Amino acid sequence: MTIDTLSLGMRPAPSRKAARLWQGSAVPVLTVILVIVALWYAAAVAMNWQGVSDAFARAGEQRSTSEIFLATLEQERPMLPAPHQILVELKKTVIDTPITSRRSLLFHAWVTLSSTLLGFALGSLLGIVLAVLIVHVKTLERSLMPWIISSQTIPILAIAPIIIVVLGSIGITGLFPKAIISAYLCFFPITISMVKGLTSPDLLQRDLMRTYSASSAQVFWKLRLPASLSYLFAGLKVAIAISLVGAIVGELPTGAQAGLGARLLAGSYYGQTIQIWAALFAAAALASILVAAVGLAERFVNRRMGVRSA
Amino acid sequence: MSTALRATILIPLAALGCLAALIMVHRPTMAGQAGLGFWALVAVLWLLAGIGLSALSHLRASSPAARRAVGLSVPILFGAFLFFLWEVIVVGAGVPSVLMPAPSAIAGRFMGSLPTLREDFIQTFVKSVLSGYVMGCLSGFLVAIIADRIPFLRRGLLPLGNFVSALPVIGIAPIMVMWFGFDWHSKAAVVVVMTFFPMLVNTVAGLAAAGRQERDLMHSYAAGYWTTLVKLRLPVALPFIFNALKINSTLALIGAIVAEFFGTPIVGMGFRISIEVARMALDMVWAEIALAAIAGSAFYGLIALIERAATFWHPSYRT
Numbered sequence: 001m002t003i004d005t006l007s008l009g010m011r012p013a014p015s016r017k018a019a020r021l022w023q024g025s026a027v028p029v030l031t032v033i034l035v036i037v038a039l040w041y042a043a044a045v046a047m048n049w050q051g052v053s054d055a056f057a058r059a060g061e062q063r064s065t066s067e068i069f070l071a072t073l074e075q076e077r078p079m080l081p082a083p084h085q086i087l088v089e090l091k092k093t094v095i096d097t098p099i100t101s102r103r104s105l106l107f108h109a110w111v112t113l114s115s116t117l118l119g120f121a122l123g124s125l126l127g128i129v130l131a132v133l134i135v136h137v138k139t140l141e142r143s144l145m146p147w148i149i150s151s152q153t154i155p156i157l158a159i160a161p162i163i164i165v166v167l168g169s170i171g172i173t174g175l176f177p178k179a180i181i182s183a184y185l186c187f188f189p190i191t192i193s194m195v196k197g198l199t200s201p202d203l204l205q206r207d208l209m210r211t212y213s214a215s216s217a218q219v220f221w222k223l224r225l226p227a228s229l230s231y232l233f234a235g236l237k238v239a240i241a242i243s244l245v246g247a248i249v250g251e252l253p254t255g256a257q258a259g260l261g262a263r264l265l266a267g268s269y270y271g272q273t274i275q276i277w278a279a280l281f282a283a284a285a286l287a288s289i290l291v292a293a294v295g296l297a298e299r300f301v302n303r304r305m306g307v308r309s310a
Numbered sequence: 311m312s313t314a315l316r317a318t319i320l321i322p323l324a325a326l327g328c329l330a331a332l333i334m335v336h337r338p339t340m341a342g343q344a345g346l347g348f349w350a351l352v353a354v355l356w357l358l359a360g361i362g363l364s365a366l367s368h369l370r371a372s373s374p375a376a377r378r379a380v381g382l383s384v385p386i387l388f389g390a391f392l393f394f395l396w397e398v399i400v401v402g403a404g405v406p407s408v409l410m411p412a413p414s415a416i417a418g419r420f421m422g423s424l425p426t427l428r429e430d431f432i433q434t435f436v437k438s439v440l441s442g443y444v445m446g447c448l449s450g451f452l453v454a455i456i457a458d459r460i461p462f463l464r465r466g467l468l469p470l471g472n473f474v475s476a477l478p479v480i481g482i483a484p485i486m487v488m489w490f491g492f493d494w495h496s497k498a499a500v501v502v503v504m505t506f507f508p509m510l511v512n513t514v515a516g517l518a519a520a521g522r523q524e525r526d527l528m529h530s531y532a533a534g535y536w537t538t539l540v541k542l543r544l545p546v547a548l549p550f551i552f553n554a555l556k557i558n559s560t561l562a563l564i565g566a567i568v569a570e571f572f573g574t575p576i577v578g579m580g581f582r583i584s585i586e587v588a589r590m591a592l593d594m595v596w597a598e599i600a601l602a603a604i605a606g607s608a609f610y611g612l613i614a615l616i617e618r619a620a621t622f623w624h625p626s627y628r629t
Binding site: 033189283 | 481
């Protein structure tokens with residue numbers, strides 16, 4: 001160990017920097033991304049080739065191979081749009097359009113985000129309460145857990161229109177039904193991971209608490225809950241991502257006029273592939289921001305609880 | 311009263327009461343216009359069933375077989391009581407079947423349209439879900455092993471895999487339908503993409519889970535890479551891998567059904583659901599949901615059983 005650090009210290013500066021770059025994750029990630037982009041362009045050319053050459057043939061024009069090659073990257077409705085076409089569409093709909101306009105992607109993203117967050121709040125509350133109950137009430141563990149698992153096998157898309165119809169008939173419309181769908185999807189990973197976390201302290205640790213004659217509440221607050229937090233945050237990260245999926249899927253069958261899911265559906269009806277991909281990119285950006293926010297919260301909580309980084 | 315006595319008296323009593331209430335509520339004079347007395351009876355039954363179930367789940371059975379029987383009967387009785395409440399409330403209060411059909415109506419519809427359900431099941435579950443699931447999980451696992459062997463690839467792929475498994479991958483469904491056509495191939499493609507990344511991320515995380523001491527021990531046995539992988543790191547990774555398999559089992563079903571919403575031949579569970587909702591035939595929709603729930607639970611249960619047999623050493627299975 002000491003020899004390693006010594007020899008590192010004696011190496012000339014540039015190579016050390018290069019070695020650190022090589023050892024870190026920035027260079028590998030960038031390499032993989034570059035490979036993906038290159039493959040993407042190749043695939044775009046290959047998949048659009050037929051369509052472009054057919055179009056030229058229909059128009060009765062003779063074009064050279066290089067002209068067809070360039071045209072594959074500039075089609076209006078390509079099989080696979082090239083990355084730069086998607087970026088241009090994103091710039092057009094995010095930056096060049098005012099946020100209040102229905103053509104703005106930010107407007108649609110906000111509609112989806114608001115039902116995602118409401119659903120996530122409802123779902124986490126439900127998930128945590130269920131997990132605590134399941135761990136402590138034996139009747140519930142025995143009777144509820146199998147049903148929670150089977151509840152997830154009900155395809156959410158099928159439930160979505162029913163939820164909208166039932167809630168609509170008692171006068172609830174708009175954001176709330178979509179949020180219910182999100183909550184229904186996202187309570188499951190939270191409950192499962194929280195139960196796993198709350199039961200993760202092994203016999204030795206539980207016996208130690210017994211020798212301290214700790215009450216069951218003390219065991220919960222001082223052993224089970226701290227032990228479950230890393231599991232909980234893993235579940236929360238899955239849950240917020242899946243909550244976004246719920247919001248997007250919830251927009252599909254209900255014929256919602258706004259939201260990223262509505263953009264996907266409209267794009268698929270009219271064959272606007274660039275619009276579909278732009279909505280997908282926006283959804284991806286939204287998902288990564290949300291997951292990063294949960295990650296930040298986890299680091300904050302860990303620091304407050306004095307967890308040393310493993 | 312001992313718990314055993316309480317359970318043996320209260321549960322048959324509650325069951326008899328539920329049966330009586332079911333017969334009562336289906337009489338034409340009661341259906342849709344149940345009085346206050348009837349609802350009071352339901353509330354009393356609720357109380358009886360609650361106490362009885364709690365006694366049953368606290369029962370200390372002597373033999374393992376009896377313990378398993380108790381463990382199995384509690385969720386079944388609980389579920390049966392939920393269905394009883396659903397039936398009694400829907401029939402007794404006269405909820406229109408457009409909003410919420412009664413379980414008996416759904417079961418009737420289920421039994422009445424078995425051939426259709428069978429075709430939908432084969433199209434959606436056997437063709438799309440199973441083939442996509444196997445391909446997605448297997449390729450995720452293999453890529454994880456390769457990425458684990460080549461550190462450069464791991465450091466490049468893992469952040470991306472984490473990123474992608476958080477994305478709403480279901481959005482690629484319209485694109486896959488455009489590329490692979492309306493039949494099951496496009497649904498299987500969606501399932502492959504959806505299941506690949508959870509498997510990749512979980513397997514890589516699992517392979518990194520073996521502790522320093524265990525690895526040093528293997529090193530001191532002069533175990534090579536493959537021996538360490540097979541004897542130490544894969545077994546340690548099993549809980550992570552099974553976690554991915556379980557997550558994927560539900561993801562795959564959702565993926566296939568949602569993908570059918572963007573275009574199908576005229577067969578399939580997602581297709582049937584979307585047209586029957588449009589026709590307001592909610593009993594058929596619920597029959598399809600019941601089919602999906604049965605198929606999905608059986609799938610999940612099978613994986614959970616295998617997990618229990620393979621990772622019996624994990625603290626969450628030891629008590």
